[in-house]
Amino acid sequence: xxxxxxxPSTAPNASRPLFNxxxxxxxxxxxxxxxxxxxLDRPAERTYFIPxxxxxxxxxxxxxxxxxxxGQQLPTFLHTLALCLLTAALLRVGWRGALGIxxxxxxTDALFELGQQPDAAEWLAQHMxxxxxxxxxxxxxxxxxxxxxxxxxxxxxxxxxxxxxLPLILxxxxxxxxxxxx
Numbered sequence: 001x002x003x004x005x006x007x008p009s010t011a012p013n014a015s016r017p018l019f020n021x022x023x024x025x026x027x028x029x030x031x032x033x034x035x036x037x038x039x040l041d042r043p044a045e046r047t048y049f050i051p052x053x054x055x056x057x058x059x060x061x062x063x064x065x066x067x068x069x070x071g072q073q074l075p076t077f078l079h080t081l082a083l084c085l086l087t088a089a090l091l092r093v094g095w096r097g098a099l100g101i102x103x104x105x106x107x108t109d110a111l112f113e114l115g116q117q118p119d120a121a122e123w124l125a126q127h128m129x130x131x132x133x134x135x136x137x138x139x140x141x142x143x144x145x146x147x148x149x150x151x152x153x154x155x156x157x158x159x160x161x162x163x164x165x166l167p168l169i170l171x172x173x174x175x176x177x178x179x180x181x182x
Contacts (some may be wrong), residue, residue, distance in 0.1 A: 020089045022172045027085030034078035041071040073157035080109045080161030081168075088169040092176045098169040106162035113155055116148035 038047050039058060047055075067074065083105045088098060115124050125142040132138040 017175075017177045019177060020172055020175045022175050023085045023089035023169065026168065027082045027089055030078045030082035030085065034075045034082065037067065037071060037075055037078070041067045072151065073153050076109065076113065076154045077157035077161040080105050080158045081165050083109075084162060084165030085168060088165075092179065093169065093173075095170060098166055101169070102162040102166045105165075106158060109158045109161075110155055112144075113150060113158060115145045116150040118150075121145035121148065 039050055039054065041059075042050065043055070084102050087101045087105070091097065091101075093101065115121060124145045128142045132141050
């Protein structure tokens with residue numbers, strides 16, 4: 001007698017995740033911590049997405065710098081870690097894919113950091129497309145480079161964020177959503 005093998009269900013499975021939940025949660029948490037750090041530690045006039053009234057309400061005595069030196073590199077670390085994890089949360093990746101994601105975000109964040117060097121920043125600001133001024137977030141691109149501060153330790157924190165993301169992505173592979181079946 002042959003064992004009964006059930007046919008795969010053709011009904012949509014509402015509980016089937018579309019993304020890797022641990023990566024998504026960890027990435028969003030890192031991004032949230034980075035935003036909180038900016039809110040508590042950076043002057044609002046130098047931070048694109050922090051309104052002055054909010055900084056005045058939460059920063060001690062209206063002054064930034066609560067985290068000292070750590071507050072300078074922690075955001076770049078968290079940003080790189082978060083974007084690696086969030087990208088990998090949407091994809092089924094093996095070790096090559098995870099390495100590619102981490103390398104891509106390391107390169108992207110490092111180039112943005114290098115773009116804050118004075119000579120590079122001036123050149124980049126002069127060559128920004130005019131239409132950037134009409135697009136939210138892009139409207140601040142020239143200001144980001146011109147008013148940003150290049151720090152080699154930020155490059156190190158970017159590298160550490162990408163390197164830490166790699167094993168986190170690989171360890172959470174078992175939570176990847178199943179492959180779609182036709």
